[in-house]
Amino acid sequence: xxxxxxxxxxxxxxxxxxxxxxxxxxxxxxxxxxxxxxxxxxxxxxxxxxxxxxxxxxxxxxxxxxxxxxxxxxxxxxxxxxxxxxxxxxxxxxxxxxxxxxxxxxxxxxxxxxxxxxxxxxxxxxxxxxxxxxxxxxxxxxxxxxxxxxxxxxxxxxxxxxxxxxxxxxxxxxxxxxxxxxxxxxxxxxxxxxxxxxxxxxxxxxxxxxxxxxxxxxxxxxxxxxxxxxxxxxxxxxxxxxxxxxxxxxxxxxxxxxxxxxxxxxxxxxxxxxxxxxxxxxxxxxxxxxxxxxxxxxxxxxxxxxxxxxxxxxxxxxxxxxxxxxxxxxxxxxxxxxxxxxxxxxxxxxxxxxxxxxxxxxxxxxxxxxxxxxxxxxxxxxxxxxxxxxxxxxxxxxxxxxxx
Numbered sequence: 001x002x003x004x005x006x007x008x009x010x011x012x013x014x015x016x017x018x019x020x021x022x023x024x025x026x027x028x029x030x031x032x033x034x035x036x037x038x039x040x041x042x043x044x045x046x047x048x049x050x051x052x053x054x055x056x057x058x059x060x061x062x063x064x065x066x067x068x069x070x071x072x073x074x075x076x077x078x079x080x081x082x083x084x085x086x087x088x089x090x091x092x093x094x095x096x097x098x099x100x101x102x103x104x105x106x107x108x109x110x111x112x113x114x115x116x117x118x119x120x121x122x123x124x125x126x127x128x129x130x131x132x133x134x135x136x137x138x139x140x141x142x143x144x145x146x147x148x149x150x151x152x153x154x155x156x157x158x159x160x161x162x163x164x165x166x167x168x169x170x171x172x173x174x175x176x177x178x179x180x181x182x183x184x185x186x187x188x189x190x191x192x193x194x195x196x197x198x199x200x201x202x203x204x205x206x207x208x209x210x211x212x213x214x215x216x217x218x219x220x221x222x223x224x225x226x227x228x229x230x231x232x233x234x235x236x237x238x239x240x241x242x243x244x245x246x247x248x249x250x251x252x253x254x255x256x257x258x259x260x261x262x263x264x265x266x267x268x269x270x271x272x273x274x275x276x277x278x279x280x281x282x283x284x285x286x287x288x289x290x291x292x293x294x295x296x297x298x299x300x301x302x303x304x305x306x307x308x309x310x311x312x313x314x315x316x317x318x319x320x321x322x323x324x325x326x327x328x329x330x331x332x333x334x335x336x337x338x339x340x341x342x343x344x345x346x347x348x349x350x351x352x353x354x355x356x357x358x359x360x361x362x363x364x365x366x367x368x369x370x371x372x373x374x375x376x377x378x379x380x381x382x383x384x385x386x387x388x389x390x391x392x393x394x395x396x397x398x399x400x401x402x403x404x
Contacts, residue, residue, distance in 0.1 A: 035119060115143060173228075187269070207246070
């Protein structure tokens with residue numbers, strides 16, 4: 001770990017703390033990318049009235065009345081209780097967003113402005129970690145103020161840069177979630193979350209960070225009981241700014257020892273529960289595509305061994321490896337099998353309600369695509385059509401025989 005003082009006007013020049021010009025150049029590239037993105041989003045980041053929290057506040061403010069209006073529709077008490085739980089979660093999220101907005105305007109924005117000025121006037125200090133000269137490894141520049149910690153990371157094996165801004169001094173809340181699904185469904189949800197975006201912390205608590213509004217509810221409803229929830233910061237991307245939520249299932253400590261145990265449990269799920277597991281996996285690390293009529297799952301190459309038993313079950317449902325670039329592997333199920341899978345994922349009325357209600361949030365395009373895919377009719381085989389089988393395009397003739 002080292003430090004480098006930076007200075008300059010339009011572009012930053014290096015100071016004396018790091019001698020290797022190659023390291024200095026790579027550090028400056030990251031710092032200038034940070035400044036470029038702040039400038040690009042200054043109407044939100046540096047405004048005296050607009051904040052990064054306005055869009056999610058607006059989204060939840062529009063969504064909550066829709067859910068409230070649906071409460072009591074029909075005679076299904078379970079569905080009513082599910083919507084009441086989503087309403088409670090959404091209201092608490094809205095409260096946390098409002099607190100974060102006030103803190104941003106009173107503290108965080110001012111510190112960000114000061115940091116940018118210090119960077120441009122050679123008064124800031126940058127801490128660097130990682131491998132600056134090895135593009136196969138990550139490399140990070142760290143910036144600190146009293147209440148902000150900024151990480152500008154070069155992604156390993158690429159020139160891509162991710163930027164996160166973490167907050168201190170911002171409180172959270174607890175959400176007590178009722179048990180709304182059976183044990184098998186809950187275990188399928190939990191496995192799907194922990195094998196994708198979730199993790200198990202060093203004290204044994206299931207936890208997840210997400211910037212998706214819909215995924216906050218999806219996580220919390222999978223862990224009945226007491227959950228902690230707080231806003232940890234922002235991600236600063238090229239195209240947008242996202243609020244990052246941190247969630248922890250407080251009442252589920254030591255339910256799983258590690259991800260290997262989670263994967264083993266997932267591989268043992270029955271035919272009733274496995275589609276729910278796939279649903280949560282695909283919504284985290286995959287997507288559904290109506291135009292292509294497919295459901296896709298992407299996993300890191302390192303997961304292949306861990307997922308061995310799960311992959312066998314995926315293949316039995318029609319998934320086939322579509323791409324392997326040495327770092328990630330893509331599995332896809334196509335056409336009629338994709339439609340059939342989407343229908344299975346949404347066949348449970350409670351799951352269907354959950355997905356349809358969360359799909360009304362603006363960031364839930366994955367859910368909307370899945371719903372539309374499930375509503376499609378597979379092409380009948382009584383005429384010539386095209387289908388993908390085992391990753392190969394096949395003609396289906398009028399006699400239903402397949403020709404390459």
